[in-house]
Amino acid sequence: MKTTEYSFDTAALLAGGNVHYNLPVPVLVQAALKRQEGELASSGALRAFTGKFTGRSPKDKYIVQEASVDGHIAWGAVNQPMAEQHFDRLLAKAAQYMKERELYVFDGFAGADEEYRLPIRVVNEYAWHNLFVRQLFIRPTAEELKEHRAEFTVIALPGLQADPATDGTKSGTFIAVSMEKRIVLIGGTEYAGEMKKSIFSVLNYLLPFRGVFPMHCSANVGDKGDVALFFGLSGTGKTTLSADPNRRLIGDDEHGWSDRGVFNFEGGCYAKCIGLTEEKEPQIWSAIRFGAVLENVVLRPGTQEADYNDGSRTENTRAAYPLESIANAVIPGTAGHPETIVFLTADAFGVLPPIAKLTKEQAMYHFLSGYTSKLAGTERGVTEPETTFSACFGSPFLPLSPSVYAEMLGRKIDEHEARVYLVNTGWSGGPYGVGKRMNLAYTRAMVTAALEGKLEHGEFTPDPVFGVLVPSHVPGVPDEVLQPRSTWEDKQAYDAKARELAERFVSNFGKFADAPEAVRAAGPRLS
Structure with a gap:
C-alpha cells in the first residue's frame, strides 16, 4: 500500500489570494491583535476564545470513504464515512470561501524522526490559529523550508458552515479527512485542538503500515x-x-x-491549565510567555493576569507553547x-x-x-x-x-x-x-x-x-x-x-x- 503519494495540489486553492506564508511569531501575534482575535495576558501569551466550541466535536468528524482505504478503516461511530461527492462539494465551497479571505499558511512537519516524519501544510483563516499550529507542530529550518513539499494539508476555516441537507454532515460543523487527496477540511468550529488531533489521526493511519x-x-x-x-x-x-x-x-x-x-x-505542548499553579507545575507555568497561546483562559480585568482557577467558560482551558519553552526538553x-x-x-x-x-x-x-x-x-x-x-x-x-x-x-x-x-x-x-x-x-x-x-x-x-x-x-x-x-x-x-x-x-x-x-x-x- 502506498502511503506517501501526494495526489492533490492545494497550492491551486491559494493562487491569487491574500495569503501570508510562514510568518514569524511576533508578526502573527501582531496580526491576531490587529484583527481583534485575542489579547495579551500579563505573561505575554496571546489569549483567545474559541466561541461555543471549547472542546473537540467527535460527532462531526468524518473519513472519506475512498476505494484505497475502505478495507482498512474501522468504520463506525468513531470513523464515520463521508461520501466522496460530499467531500468534493465541501472542498469546492472551501475554495470559493478562501478567495474572499485573508489566509495564513504554515509549512512544517509532524514527526521528529526524519525517517518517518510527515511534511504538512496548514491553511488558516485566523492568525491565532496559525500561531497555534506553528507552536504545536515541528518548525522547519530555513534550508528545510526551501525543500518543503507538503504530503498532507489541513485547511481550517471556522467561518465556513456545512449544509447538512446537501453536504452529508450532521451539523454545520465538520472535520473531514480525505486519505487519497491528503486533505483535512475543518469548518464551523474555532477550537484549535481539531487541527492537532486531525494530524494525529492521519499518522495513526499511515504509520502502522510502516511498522511504527x-x-x-x-x-x-x-x-x-x-x-x-x-x-x-x-x-x-x-x-x-x-x-x-x-x-x-x-x-x-x-x-x-x-x-x-x-x-x-x-x-x-498543549497543556490543560485549569487550576495551574507555579508551585505544582513550574515547567508549564514558565512556558506560558510571549508566543504561547492561552485558550479560553479568563484574564483578571485591570491586570491581564490569567485566572487559572476560573472555569466559567470551560474546564478545558489550555496553553499551547513550543517544546523549547520547557528548559529540559529533548530537541x-x-x-x-x-x-x-x-x-x-x-x-x-x-x-x-x-x-x-x-x-x-x-x-x-x-x-x-x-x-x-x-x-x-x-x-x-x-x-x-x-x-x-x-x-x-x-x-x-x-x-x-x-x-x-x-x-x-x-x-x-x-x-x-x-x-x-x-x-x-x-x-x-x-x-x-x-x-x-x-x-x-x-x-x-x-x-x-x-x-x-x-x-x-x-x-x-x-x-x-x-x-x-x-x-x-x-x-x-x-x-x-x-x-x-x-x-x-x-x-x-x-x-x-x-x-x-x-x-x-x-x-x-x-x-x-x-x-x-x-x-x-x-x-x-x-x-
Whole structure:
C-alpha cells in the first residue's frame, strides 16, 4: 500500500489570494491583535476564545470513504464515512470561501524522526490559529523550508458552515479527512485542538503500515537514557506527570515507537491549565510567555493576569507553547526504547488502586479497554466526569481496528522487556462528589518509584477484584493510600462500586471477542 503519494495540489486553492506564508511569531501575534482575535495576558501569551466550541466535536468528524482505504478503516461511530461527492462539494465551497479571505499558511512537519516524519501544510483563516499550529507542530529550518513539499494539508476555516441537507454532515460543523487527496477540511468550529488531533489521526493511519506503533502518550527520559511513556486521555495527567524537572521531556501527547526508538509527533505542548499553579507545575507555568497561546483562559480585568482557577467558560482551558519553552526538553524529540510504560486513568468511581503493576496480558487488556472518566470540557456537552472506555487510550483518533495497535504494544513489551504500571489519578476515599482527587504529590512519588525501578523487588498483592498487582509500600506515600478500600469509610459501599466498575469492564470488553484468551482472562474477577 502506498502511503506517501501526494495526489492533490492545494497550492491551486491559494493562487491569487491574500495569503501570508510562514510568518514569524511576533508578526502573527501582531496580526491576531490587529484583527481583534485575542489579547495579551500579563505573561505575554496571546489569549483567545474559541466561541461555543471549547472542546473537540467527535460527532462531526468524518473519513472519506475512498476505494484505497475502505478495507482498512474501522468504520463506525468513531470513523464515520463521508461520501466522496460530499467531500468534493465541501472542498469546492472551501475554495470559493478562501478567495474572499485573508489566509495564513504554515509549512512544517509532524514527526521528529526524519525517517518517518510527515511534511504538512496548514491553511488558516485566523492568525491565532496559525500561531497555534506553528507552536504545536515541528518548525522547519530555513534550508528545510526551501525543500518543503507538503504530503498532507489541513485547511481550517471556522467561518465556513456545512449544509447538512446537501453536504452529508450532521451539523454545520465538520472535520473531514480525505486519505487519497491528503486533505483535512475543518469548518464551523474555532477550537484549535481539531487541527492537532486531525494530524494525529492521519499518522495513526499511515504509520502502522510502516511498522511504527503510533501512541496517544507523553514521554520523557532520565539521565541514564531510561525512557518512560505515559498513556491516557485528556485530563489524566500526561502533560503534568511527564513535565518532570528531574527528567527530560520528549513530548506531552503524541509519539511513535519504531525499531529505532521513540519519537515525538509534535514540536510543542498543549497543556490543560485549569487550576495551574507555579508551585505544582513550574515547567508549564514558565512556558506560558510571549508566543504561547492561552485558550479560553479568563484574564483578571485591570491586570491581564490569567485566572487559572476560573472555569466559567470551560474546564478545558489550555496553553499551547513550543517544546523549547520547557528548559529540559529533548530537541529534537527522539530517544531510545522505553523501559517503563504508565497507563493513566482518572477513576471517578474511586476504586482502582493509585498504582499497580501489570503483566503483558493485563497491559493489553487495559490498553484495549482504555478506561477513564472523561473530564469536564474536553468534549462538547461534558460538564462532569463520565465513565468512558476509549480503546488504546485514544479511540477518537484511531482509523484502524484497536486490535492492530494492541498487538503492536504486546510485541513491543516483549521485544524490549518494558515494565507496565496502571496509575489512577482520579478519586480516592469515595467516588466523585464524595472522595477527593488523588494527591498530586503522592502520584508523583509513585510514578518516580516506578520509573526508578524501586518497586520491582518489593511486595505486591493482587487486587481481589481487578487482579492487578498492588505494591505494599511506595516511598513517600502512606501505605493505606495504596489500598483504595482502606480509604473509604463505608467498606460495603466500596465493594458495591468496585463490582459495578468491574461489570462495566467486562461488558465493554465483549466487543473484543477476537482478543487472545490470555488477554480476555486478564480482566476483573466478578466472582
